[in-house]
Amino acid sequence: MSNTTHRPGVQIAHDVDLAKTSAPAETGPPLIDLNDVSVFYGSFEAVRNTTMPVAHNKITAMIGPSGCGKSTILRCLNRMNDLVPGARVTGKITYQGQDLYASDVDAIQVRRRIGMVFQKPNPFPKSIFDNVAYGIRINKIKGNLNDMVEQALRGAALWDEVKDKLKMSGLALSGGQQQRLCIARTIAVKPDVILMDEPCSALDPIATAKIEDLMHELAEQYTIVIVTHNMQQAARVSDYTSFFTAEVDDKGVRHGRLVEFDATNTLFTSPSDKRTEDYITGRFG
Numbered sequence: 001m002s003n004t005t006h007r008p009g010v011q012i013a014h015d016v017d018l019a020k021t022s023a024p025a026e027t028g029p030p031l032i033d034l035n036d037v038s039v040f041y042g043s044f045e046a047v048r049n050t051t052m053p054v055a056h057n058k059i060t061a062m063i064g065p066s067g068c069g070k071s072t073i074l075r076c077l078n079r080m081n082d083l084v085p086g087a088r089v090t091g092k093i094t095y096q097g098q099d100l101y102a103s104d105v106d107a108i109q110v111r112r113r114i115g116m117v118f119q120k121p122n123p124f125p126k127s128i129f130d131n132v133a134y135g136i137r138i139n140k141i142k143g144n145l146n147d148m149v150e151q152a153l154r155g156a157a158l159w160d161e162v163k164d165k166l167k168m169s170g171l172a173l174s175g176g177q178q179q180r181l182c183i184a185r186t187i188a189v190k191p192d193v194i195l196m197d198e199p200c201s202a203l204d205p206i207a208t209a210k211i212e213d214l215m216h217e218l219a220e221q222y223t224i225v226i227v228t229h230n231m232q233q234a235a236r237v238s239d240y241t242s243f244f245t246a247e248v249d250d251k252g253v254r255h256g257r258l259v260e261f262d263a264t265n266t267l268f269t270s271p272s273d274k275r276t277e278d279y280i281t282g283r284f285g
């Protein structure tokens with residue numbers, strides 16, 4: 001069987017026995033583990049044979065040129081692709097050792113444990129307070145609502161800026177504040193994992209720096225997976241990085257493919273694969 005293996009320090013390798021691979025010793029078992037994952041939209045295989053771990057309380061970045069399937073893989077991690085008609089996932093994704101796609105797993109519960117922050121800040125047209133309280137209310141999480149909202153806003157480094165205007169619309173905030181509001185809304189329901197799909201691409205450099213600082217703080221409590229177009233950002237914030245590319249098959253169809261997964265420092269300073277090196281040195285992509 002042709003497969004690819006992407007444990008730290010291991011470049012893409014075809015025809016490798018997956019059973020011989022293991023998670024990095026320093027991080028223990030991965031919180032999320034992707035094993036030979038392919039994703040289809042209808043008959044189109046968008047991403048092929050992705051095998052990589054997501055380490056607990058670390059930041060894992062996914063980088064690569066446009067269309068190589070980073071967002072597609074990210075959306076598999078909390079079953080967001082279930083909402084896309086025709087989308088299909090093969091291979092295995094485990095979360096805390098359990099098959100995320102087993103028939104008895106409730107996708108809504110998965111999305112509560114594995115939250116998502118999108119590229120464009122998308123607060124609800126509600127007050128700042130109600131944006132953060134939303135998930136607490138619909139999930140009927142017990143506790144003092146005011147305290148939980150404050151805690152989430154503090155966790156998202158937004159409390160000091162909004163504590164006197166909690167009734168103001170979330171849409172009246174700046175773009176960077178809106179993104180931190182969305183992060184507060186995500187952490188209000190106390191997930192284990194935060195998925196971030198290019199969370200800074202709509203933000204200016206100052207707002208971006210605030211989100212990057214915040215990510216470091218959040219990583220003390222949460223496992224984070226971030227898709228970013230910005231290689232410097234991946235190098236600054238992440239502990240592990242996976243590099244994807246798009247390969248054209250003999251019928252001329254482009255498929256996303258994981259090329260290399262490693263500790264971020266290693267991937268950026270001594271990549272194992274020429275394609276990674278070409279990308280990070282700006283020779284292509």
Ligand SMILES: Nc1ncnc2c1ncn2[C@@H]1O[C@H](COP(=O)(O)OP(=O)(O)OP(=O)(O)O)[C@@H](O)[C@H]1O
Binds near residue numbers: 066070073229
């Ligand atoms: N809902 C969808 N239906 C059909 N094809 C899709 C869908 N979403 C993505 N694709 C296709 O899957 C492939 C991977 O797309 P994806 O958005 O995951 O790539 P990406 O690496 O995140 O790209 P970008 O960096 O531009 O956001 C592309 O060919 C894209 O056109």
